[in-house]
Amino acid sequence: MSDRGVASGRGEDLSVANRQNGSGKGVTASFPILTRTDFSKSTFLIEIEHPVMAKAAKPGQFVIVMLHDLGERIPLTIADFDREKGTITLVVQAVGKSTREMQLLCRPGREIYAMLGPLGIPSDISSKTKKVICVGGGLGIAPIYPQARAFKEAGAHVIGVLGFRSSNLMFWEEKFRAICDDFIICTDDGSAGIHGLVTQGIEAAIRENPDVDEVVAIGPPVMMRACTETTRPYGIKTMVSLNPIMVDGTGMCGGCRVKVGDAIKFACVDGPDFDGHQVDFDDLFTRLQRYRPEEAAAMKRYSDSCRRLALAPDAAPIEGGK
Numbered sequence: 001m002s003d004r005g006v007a008s009g010r011g012e013d014l015s016v017a018n019r020q021n022g023s024g025k026g027v028t029a030s031f032p033i034l035t036r037t038d039f040s041k042s043t044f045l046i047e048i049e050h051p052v053m054a055k056a057a058k059p060g061q062f063v064i065v066m067l068h069d070l071g072e073r074i075p076l077t078i079a080d081f082d083r084e085k086g087t088i089t090l091v092v093q094a095v096g097k098s099t100r101e102m103q104l105l106c107r108p109g110r111e112i113y114a115m116l117g118p119l120g121i122p123s124d125i126s127s128k129t130k131k132v133i134c135v136g137g138g139l140g141i142a143p144i145y146p147q148a149r150a151f152k153e154a155g156a157h158v159i160g161v162l163g164f165r166s167s168n169l170m171f172w173e174e175k176f177r178a179i180c181d182d183f184i185i186c187t188d189d190g191s192a193g194i195h196g197l198v199t200q201g202i203e204a205a206i207r208e209n210p211d212v213d214e215v216v217a218i219g220p221p222v223m224m225r226a227c228t229e230t231t232r233p234y235g236i237k238t239m240v241s242l243n244p245i246m247v248d249g250t251g252m253c254g255g256c257r258v259k260v261g262d263a264i265k266f267a268c269v270d271g272p273d274f275d276g277h278q279v280d281f282d283d284l285f286t287r288l289q290r291y292r293p294e295e296a297a298a299m300k301r302y303s304d305s306c307r308r309l310a311l312a313p314d315a316a317p318i319e320g321g322k
């Protein structure tokens with residue numbers, strides 16, 4: 001596999017060209033960042049020019065990104081794509097070394113070194129689903145959007161339920177209102193919509209719409225588990241998008257194994273969407289915590305080197321886009 005990734009469009013062509021010329025020189029990054037919007041101190045959106053990926057992407061898929069040639073491979077959901085503009089959108093939460101580095105360096109005019117994808121099985125947007133609740137919590141709000149839009153395009157009645165900690169962290173409200181037949185906001189502090197968690201939003205939506213035939217929930221694992229427990233008594237099919245630690249993203253390393261019912265699945269090739277009522281969330285939580293000491297050490301090394309290089313001022317959030 002190319003170190004710039006299979007199915008990486010222009011990047012693949014360039015890396016092949018560079019291997020052929022054998023010089024190892026002139027490896028130019030090839031995925032320009034066009035716009036960036038900061039939603040909060042830790043969450044930001046980047047729109048990247050990648051016409052091949054934009055053409056191929058489907059709701060529910062993800063990419064593996066390498067920011068630079070020494071960068072870690074990190075999986076990120078394709079939060080949106082625009083086939084006409086030839087762009088894909090990623091929404092990133094800076095939680096550790098690599099995502100903080102992205103927060104610092106991903107600016108319009110700069111480029112991403114490598115992108116592998118689109119990966120994963122696209123979400124099953126069945127025309128049999130007549131009424132669906134699309135639930136997004138925190139960072140799950142961005143990836144639930146293309147699914148909600150696809151259900152709408154397939155003719156379903158779409159109920160959006162979005163959860164934020166507070167109204168000042170809200171984003172994409174208008175985008176969702178434009179595609180949802182019903183729309184419920186929940187905030188932890190009660191500053192907008194229902195004062196409470198998305199599970200209360202789901203309960204309210206089911207009360208109003210007892211004929212809901214599917215719920216799709218994307219967000220932190222703890223939120224997704226709570227959603228599955230909310231819908232279980234109603235027997236409503238509930239799909240979740242799992243985010244175990246991934247390395248290669250192509251089914252070879254086994255890093256992303258998850259337990260679903262009696263089966264062991266690899267989220268990168270068998271998912272990332274699974275029937276939430278079958279997922280062993282306790283196993284997922286344990287696996288996600290496995291490398292905490294190494295992650296903390298990497299973050300400390302990175303912070304120390306940033307301080308030495310005095311990079312911190314460049315990390316200020318960009319307001320409102322370009």
Ligand SMILES: Cc1cc2nc3c(=O)[nH]c(=O)nc-3n(C[C@H](O)[C@H](O)[C@H](O)COP(=O)(O)OP(=O)(O)OC[C@H]3O[C@@H](n4cnc5c(N)ncnc54)[C@H](O)[C@@H]3O)c2cc1C
Pocket residue numbers: 062072073074075076077078090091092093094095096097098099100139143242243244245246247272288289292295296299
């Ligand atoms: C299919 C999938 C889609 C994802 N989509 C998004 C997204 O759209 N936006 C977003 O901000 N994040 C997304 N993530 C999570 C993102 O990959 C991690 O936050 C990122 O890799 C953390 O790297 P780090 O070096 O910044 O933090 P670290 O300090 O290395 O890790 C922080 C936490 O992130 C998780 N993590 C670390 N490495 C990985 C890895 N290689 N794969 C998966 N999780 C990891 C672990 O829970 C870890 O405790 C997704 C993960 C998966 C599997």
Ligand code: FES
Pocket residue numbers: 245246247248249250251252253254255256257266267268269
């Ligand atoms: S990430 Fe390696 S098998 Fe899924």
